[in-house]
Amino acid sequence: MDRMIYLAMTGAKHVMTQQATTSQNLANVHTNGYKADQVSFRALPVVGDGAPTRTYVVDNTIGHDLSQGSLQQTGNDTDFALGTPGFFTVQTADGREAYSRDGGFVADPNGMLRTRSGLPILGDGGPITVPTGSSVVIGPDGTVVTTPTSGADRTPQIAGQLKLVNPGERAVYKGEDGLxxxxxxxxATASDDVKVVSGALEGSNVNAVESLVQMISHARQFDLNVKLMQTSDQNEQKASQILALS
Known part of the structure; x- marks a missing residue:
């Protein structure tokens, strides 16, 4: 009886963990460049005397879905998306590289290109800075071209080259910050195969309908495990009554 309660308890616990992951995906259904987390159950053997054939299940994060999200045309000159597998390169607060699919860029007062969350956009030689009072165009290969918006000289100039990388789906993991x-x-090393689409943003690849169905499935699995615990407890009480009568 104790084993059944334990197995049902661990099952309920890990269903709740899966539900939290699905909720996280649903919360980011409108987050640009968001890639859905994927989870599954895996079986593990029960270690102990008299239980060589018994197993229980645990939640296992198997990775993330890197499939292409829909491209949404915004008409904004500082909005960019990737039309191929790969990532933009950003600099985190600790000075290290990280990778993102979100191409919503802004230029700060000093002209440095940043994400809308404030992270610097990296090029081959470090953060990219554009002259103030200039329009920014990024070519399909990541070349950053600026053109003055005032004055007599309107000659376009190359301000840098975005570091676009494509290390492969199995070579990366997603941190708690979404990067x-x-x-x-x-x-990662720069890749010539990654292509930029100007004036667009990549939407989240979370399927809202599928996630809602998963939430319902999680709720039913949780209820089933709770009923197993209740049934096991009732059986134990009945067995105790029989033993007391005998």
């Missing part, structure tokens, strides 16, 4: 990093540590 990707290399599993092996270090920095």
């Amino acid at each position: 990707f990093r290399l599993n092996a540590g270090g920095n």
